[in-house]
Amino acid sequence: MMTVLDKYLGGRQGTLGLLVLALLVLVVFPLVLDAFRLNMVGKYLTYAFVAVGLVLCWGYGGILSLGQGVFFGLGGYCMAMFLKLEASDPLSTKIQTTPGIPDFMDWNQITELPAMWQPFHSFGFTVAAVVGVPVVLAWVIGLALFKRRVGDVYFSIVTQAIALILTVLIVGQQGLTGGVNGITDLKTLLGWDIRTDQAKYLLYFANAGLLLGCIVLGKFILASKLGRLLLAMRDKEERVRFSGYDVSSFKVFVFCLAAAFSAIGGAMFTLQVGFMSPSFVGIVPSIEMVIFAAVGGRLSLLGAVYGTLLVNFGKTYFSESFPELWLYLMGGLFIVVVMYLPNGLAGVWAKHGPRLWAWRRARAAKAAALEVQP
Amino acid sequence: MAWLTEFGAIAAMQAFNGLSVFCVLLLMALGLAIIFGQMGVINMAHGEFLTVGAYTTYVLSGLTLHYAPSLQPYYFFLAIVVAFVIAGALGWLVEWAMISRLYHRPLDTLLATWGLSLVMQQALRSIFGAREVSAELPEWLMGSFSLTDAIDIPRNGLFTVAVTLLLTGGLFLLLFRSRWGLHVRATMQNRVMSRAVGIDTRRVDRMTFALGCGVAGVAGAVFTTIGSTGPTAGSLYIVDTFLTVVFGGAASLLGTIASAFAIAQTQSISEFFMSGSMAKVLTLSAVILILLLRPQGLFASKVRK
Amino acid sequence: MNAKAVGFEMNKPVLAVEGLTVSFDGFKAVDNLNLYLDRNEVRVVIGPNGAGKTTVLDLICGKTRATAGSIRFKDQELTRLPEYKIVRAGVGRKFQNPSIYENLSVFENLEMSYPGGRKVLGALLFKRSAAVVQRVEQVAEEIFLAQWLHTEAGLLSHGQKQWLEIGMLLMQDPELLMLDEPVAGMSVNERAQTAELLGRISQNRSVLVIEHDMEFVKSIAHKVTVLHQGKVLAEGSMEAVQSNPKVIEVYLGH
Numbered sequence: 001m002m003t004v005l006d007k008y009l010g011g012r013q014g015t016l017g018l019l020v021l022a023l024l025v026l027v028v029f030p031l032v033l034d035a036f037r038l039n040m041v042g043k044y045l046t047y048a049f050v051a052v053g054l055v056l057c058w059g060y061g062g063i064l065s066l067g068q069g070v071f072f073g074l075g076g077y078c079m080a081m082f083l084k085l086e087a088s089d090p091l092s093t094k095i096q097t098t099p100g101i102p103d104f105m106d107w108n109q110i111t112e113l114p115a116m117w118q119p120f121h122s123f124g125f126t127v128a129a130v131v132g133v134p135v136v137l138a139w140v141i142g143l144a145l146f147k148r149r150v151g152d153v154y155f156s157i158v159t160q161a162i163a164l165i166l167t168v169l170i171v172g173q174q175g176l177t178g179g180v181n182g183i184t185d186l187k188t189l190l191g192w193d194i195r196t197d198q199a200k201y202l203l204y205f206a207n208a209g210l211l212l213g214c215i216v217l218g219k220f221i222l223a224s225k226l227g228r229l230l231l232a233m234r235d236k237e238e239r240v241r242f243s244g245y246d247v248s249s250f251k252v253f254v255f256c257l258a259a260a261f262s263a264i265g266g267a268m269f270t271l272q273v274g275f276m277s278p279s280f281v282g283i284v285p286s287i288e289m290v291i292f293a294a295v296g297g298r299l300s301l302l303g304a305v306y307g308t309l310l311v312n313f314g315k316t317y318f319s320e321s322f323p324e325l326w327l328y329l330m331g332g333l334f335i336v337v338v339m340y341l342p343n344g345l346a347g348v349w350a351k352h353g354p355r356l357w358a359w360r361r362a363r364a365a366k367a368a369a370l371e372v373q374p
Numbered sequence: 375m376a377w378l379t380e381f382g383a384i385a386a387m388q389a390f391n392g393l394s395v396f397c398v399l400l401l402m403a404l405g406l407a408i409i410f411g412q413m414g415v416i417n418m419a420h421g422e423f424l425t426v427g428a429y430t431t432y433v434l435s436g437l438t439l440h441y442a443p444s445l446q447p448y449y450f451f452l453a454i455v456v457a458f459v460i461a462g463a464l465g466w467l468v469e470w471a472m473i474s475r476l477y478h479r480p481l482d483t484l485l486a487t488w489g490l491s492l493v494m495q496q497a498l499r500s501i502f503g504a505r506e507v508s509a510e511l512p513e514w515l516m517g518s519f520s521l522t523d524a525i526d527i528p529r530n531g532l533f534t535v536a537v538t539l540l541l542t543g544g545l546f547l548l549l550f551r552s553r554w555g556l557h558v559r560a561t562m563q564n565r566v567m568s569r570a571v572g573i574d575t576r577r578v579d580r581m582t583f584a585l586g587c588g589v590a591g592v593a594g595a596v597f598t599t600i601g602s603t604g605p606t607a608g609s610l611y612i613v614d615t616f617l618t619v620v621f622g623g624a625a626s627l628l629g630t631i632a633s634a635f636a637i638a639q640t641q642s643i644s645e646f647f648m649s650g651s652m653a654k655v656l657t658l659s660a661v662i663l664i665l666l667l668r669p670q671g672l673f674a675s676k677v678r679k
Numbered sequence: 680m681n682a683k684a685v686g687f688e689m690n691k692p693v694l695a696v697e698g699l700t701v702s703f704d705g706f707k708a709v710d711n712l713n714l715y716l717d718r719n720e721v722r723v724v725i726g727p728n729g730a731g732k733t734t735v736l737d738l739i740c741g742k743t744r745a746t747a748g749s750i751r752f753k754d755q756e757l758t759r760l761p762e763y764k765i766v767r768a769g770v771g772r773k774f775q776n777p778s779i780y781e782n783l784s785v786f787e788n789l790e791m792s793y794p795g796g797r798k799v800l801g802a803l804l805f806k807r808s809a810a811v812v813q814r815v816e817q818v819a820e821e822i823f824l825a826q827w828l829h830t831e832a833g834l835l836s837h838g839q840k841q842w843l844e845i846g847m848l849l850m851q852d853p854e855l856l857m858l859d860e861p862v863a864g865m866s867v868n869e870r871a872q873t874a875e876l877l878g879r880i881s882q883n884r885s886v887l888v889i890e891h892d893m894e895f896v897k898s899i900a901h902k903v904t905v906l907h908q909g910k911v912l913a914e915g916s917m918e919a920v921q922s923n924p925k926v927i928e929v930y931l932g933h
Binding site: 066144148150162168172283294324327330331333339 | 414475480482490620669
């Protein structure tokens with residue numbers, strides 16, 4: 001048992017870190033926060049999926065994708081399409097010109113459900129599509145770019161452009177996608193009302209559980225030879241290639257994995273928040289998700305979660321109280337973290353954490369010694 | 375025969391429209407072609423330097439109108455110079471404070487300059503407000519020439535084309551015919567060697583970056599003749615601009631011109647057949663597809679490594 | 680491997696390079712080159728700077744793509760294969776500057792080159808089995824690094840790094856080993872050891888070496904090829920080549 005922990009969870013410290021995080025999201029948050037705030041934290045945790053994926057593909061793989069919002073959005077839209085179809089049964093849409101199709105289609109003079117939407121009547125298909133569609137897209141992009149050895153910077157720019165294209169496309173195709181407003185008024189999942197407090201609690205736990213699962217999977221991957229290969233590739237790609245490895249296949253794998261994580265986050269977002277819109281797809285949300293990972297520490301899976309929570313708490317607090325200041329802070333965060341804290345909070349913790357630990361231990365020892373003396 | 379002349383007129387105006395889009399794209403891309411193409415630095419705040427140039431023009435137009443209305447017809451030339459100087463000086467400062475510390479970390483430069491762009495946007499919003507503003511244009515930039523009854527060529531469009539030509543030509547001369555340009559190119563190709571032969575590479579870096587930002591400032595000034603200016607005006611185009619430079623083959627100035635031309639023509643021709651947003655999707659997708667097939671861009675030389 | 684080295688294959692070159700040409704924007708770095716390498720042969724390629732020596736290695740291992748010509752390795756055409764397939768076909772390449780993973784230990788460096796777990800799934804499930812450990816220790820012994828197994832590779836001396844990279848190639852047990860300046864930056868002692876090492880490891884494989892150090896070349900080469908301006912200027916034993924007037928002209932001329 002101990003060896004398993006050692007190998008896959010990063011030793012005692014890694015296991016402890018994972019337990020602390022699990023305790024925080026599974027016990028402390030649900031106990032301390034009311035339903036509204038907990039739902040908000042749940043929303044933040046869906047972004048953490050993206051950040052965890054970025055740690056793997058950017059921190060370890062050296063691939064900075066500025067289009068993770070695309071995968072988050074695709075996952076979210078797939079789920080939203082299913083929920084929307086469920087919410088648009090002929091009975092509740094009977095006042096429309098064409099009952100039985102989503103309301104926004106009716107507003108756009110569409111009289112028949114488009115072929116693209118048909119398969120989303122099936123829940124099984126939807127679940128497969130949530131992960132499948134983004135992974136296939138990532139696979140195509142990755143294959144095309146990594147096989148041809150496009151440099152890291154090019155990759156970032158191309159992924160950013162894809163985020164732009166998808167946003168413009170979604171906004172432009174109102175009848176198909178709901179346009180700027182996105183897909184809203186989602187009500188039930190297989191007949192189960194997702195808007196009640198009880199449902200939100202359950203979804204929160206499902207979300208947190210999935211996130212922890214992704215982290216454990218990430219830890220397993222990093223502990224394997226593949227993890228070492230990723231680092232080796234990041235630093236000496238040529239050598240890895242001439243040791244007989246198909247470098248591009250590893251890059252494609254880790255990029256697809258990050259896309260899958262993001263997509264799961266997106267689907268959970270739709271379920272918890274009750275809508276999906278292009279504002280989670282574009283350039284700005286995509287790059288903001290990078291800063292979540294950077295603040296937490298680009299090499300730390302757990303750090304990514306803390307980074308996401310912290311930045312989003314900050315964003316909520318400041319944009320409520322001092323909206324002017326928030327952009328300065330956000331911008332400053334990018335600059336400071338990149339220039340002075342390249343390993344983020346995890347780096348700070350690794351540097352000063354043990355000292356804090358040692359100091360406390362020394363104090364405890366001193367106290368014990370004082371107790372013994374008299 | 376009437377339909378033929380009408381068609382000719384539409385075609386001519388459409389062609390001029392394409393030419394204007396091309397010039398706008400090229401103006402934006404020129405500065406980036408220097409900074410990204412020659413130096414390899416990803417400056418995500420490039421669009422904000424453009425905005426700075428535009429606001430400079432706006433302020434100057436207000437000042438002339440208020441203090442020296444008689445000079446109003448000519449202030450625009452001054453505005454171009456001042457926009458260049460202010461954006462360039464700002465670029466100099468940014469290079470010193472940020473970029474120079476991140477030369478070996480291109481991806482980090484990208485993120486840090488993104489942060490810078492957020493800060494600059496908010497600063498502009500704090501100073502000038504969130505609403506879009508317009509510079510008061512001199513008389514000679516308004517209206518249009520009527521070549522025939524059916525063909526109207528807008529003056530501001532013509533002015534944009536002229537400035538683009540001058541600026542591109544000037545940059546070519548500076549980079550490929552001057553001693554300083556030689557230093558720039560030498561530094562970008564082999565930093566260590568350039569230092570060894572006595573080129574102050576740090577200074578070259580700083581001046582090159584400042585030049586690129588200054589050019590963005592000029593582009594911003596010119597943009598005030600065709601549209602209004604808001605705090606996020608520049609950032610809207612940053613991706614298109616980067617794609618233009620990458621598509622051309624980053625290190626080639628000629629490539630940037632060719633790719634700006636190709637993208638602008640595709641965009642304006644497809645706008646004829648579909649909505650603007652779908653035309654944009656089509657154009658960008660085409661660029662991405664071609665980049666997937668030919669990642670080194672249109673113009674790239676095979677180099678022995 | 681020894682089983683293959685008998686019979687008619689013995690007479691056939693392992694590597695046959697024919698009409699190989701590569702041009703960079705019109706400049707021909709390698710020009711219509713022919714080169715044949717026999718089984719178990721140690722061949723040294725020499726030539727002045729810019730003769731195209733490193734480019735030839737780049738072409739064989741797939742780092743650079745040929746403009747024309749063919750490279751046949753054991754009846755397999757290499758010019759169109761991706762690098763990792765060339766490696767898997769049995770070609771190992773050492774770079775001019777030691778290319779090792781500085782942050783990993785010597786053991787891990789060698790382990791990374793172990794021909795197992797080379798695909799995504801394989802790498803995920805790769806286990807450090809007894810066979811792997813044994814192979815790593817055996818190679819470490821061979822390259823004089825047995826006692827440094829758990830040292831971080833970045834802390835090794837320059838010469839030791841060169842050996843480590845050779846060791847990483849040996850892990851793959853290649854049939855053709857290509858070394859670009861293997862003794863650069865080595866002390867006299869280390870050079871002698873390297874010569875001995877090359878003698879040992881060339882027992883059951885062919886070796887193609889680029890080297891400038893003539894003493895070292897003399898001590899290892901079976902045959903020498905002189906390159907000049909991308910073409911073969913002379914080929915033969917060290918003595919024959921050294922007395923060739925064309926070679927003397929190139930090295931001392933102008």
